[in-house]
Amino acid sequence: MKTVLIAIGGASGSIYGIRLLEVLKNADLKTLLVVSNGAKKIIEHETTYTFDSVKDMADIVYENDDLFAGPASGSFPLDAMVIVPCSMKTLSAVANGYSDTLTSRAASCMLKEQKTLIIVPRETPLDLPCLNNMVNVKKAGARILPAMPGFYHQPKSLNDMVDFIIGKILDQLQVHHSLYKKWE
Numbered sequence: 001m002k003t004v005l006i007a008i009g010g011a012s013g014s015i016y017g018i019r020l021l022e023v024l025k026n027a028d029l030k031t032l033l034v035v036s037n038g039a040k041k042i043i044e045h046e047t048t049y050t051f052d053s054v055k056d057m058a059d060i061v062y063e064n065d066d067l068f069a070g071p072a073s074g075s076f077p078l079d080a081m082v083i084v085p086c087s088m089k090t091l092s093a094v095a096n097g098y099s100d101t102l103t104s105r106a107a108s109c110m111l112k113e114q115k116t117l118i119i120v121p122r123e124t125p126l127d128l129p130c131l132n133n134m135v136n137v138k139k140a141g142a143r144i145l146p147a148m149p150g151f152y153h154q155p156k157s158l159n160d161m162v163d164f165i166i167g168k169i170l171d172q173l174q175v176h177h178s179l180y181k182k183w184e
Contacts, residue, residue: 002079003030004173005071006058007103010038013085013122013147015047019166020084021057027175032071032078033058034102038087064101071106074113080173081110085122085147088130094119094142095133107142117142118172120165143172153180 004024008017017039024031033055035043040051055061062069070076083090083103090103099105110117119142123130134144145168149161160180167179 001028001030002173003032003077005032005034005078005081005106007064007081007083007086007090007106008033008035008039008043008054009083009085009087009090009103010036010042011085011087011122012042012046013120014039014043015162016120016122016147016165017082017084018043018047018049018054018057019162020082020169021054023166023170023177023179024175025057029175030060031058032060032062034062034064034069034071034106036064036087036090036101036103062102064103066102067099067105069102071109072102074109076109078106078110078115080116080118081106082118082120082169082173083107084118084120084169086119088121088123088133091119091121091130091133091137095136095140111137111140111142114141116173118145118169119143120145120147120169122147145169145172152183155180 093104
């Protein structure tokens with residue numbers, strides 16, 4: 001069974017991380033979760049979910065300041081990590097090797113172990129430092145998957161647009177889904 005760490009960062013768009021947890025609950029995967037302090041507030045501001053209800057969706061939950069947690073070690077058995085949404089602060093930390101949180105430390109471990117790291121930045125417009133940080137993490141081996149929904153599947157609702165991004169993440173994780181109609 002694959003083990004995936006989902007890090008919900010303190011950027012707008014926490015629904016992406018929540019929806020990913022919901023979808024992965026039905027997959028044959030073990031889900032680990034870390035949520036930044038900012039994200040805990042954003043979850044309750046932007047969605048109808050509570051932090052406790054989000055925690056209940058994961059198999060294991062870690063605090064973002066727990067640098068002794070398993071995912072802080074490269075020897076921890078982790079197959080993939082998704083930072084969704086990823087704040088520009090966390091992107092900068094990962095791009096520059098500044099491992100001050102469990103999220104940034106686990107991401108650093110994923111890069112050094114050459115494992116799947118998917119970063120879903122949620123910011124617009126982008127300044128040059130942010131773009132450079134994206135280039136740097138891409139060069140280091142991460143996959144950059146901006147929260148930029150497509151429209152060829154003719155979304156009818158906000159949920160359809162969220163599911164498009166979650167489907168793209170699942171594609172990167174090689175998890176079968178039918179969240180949107182793929183291009184034919």
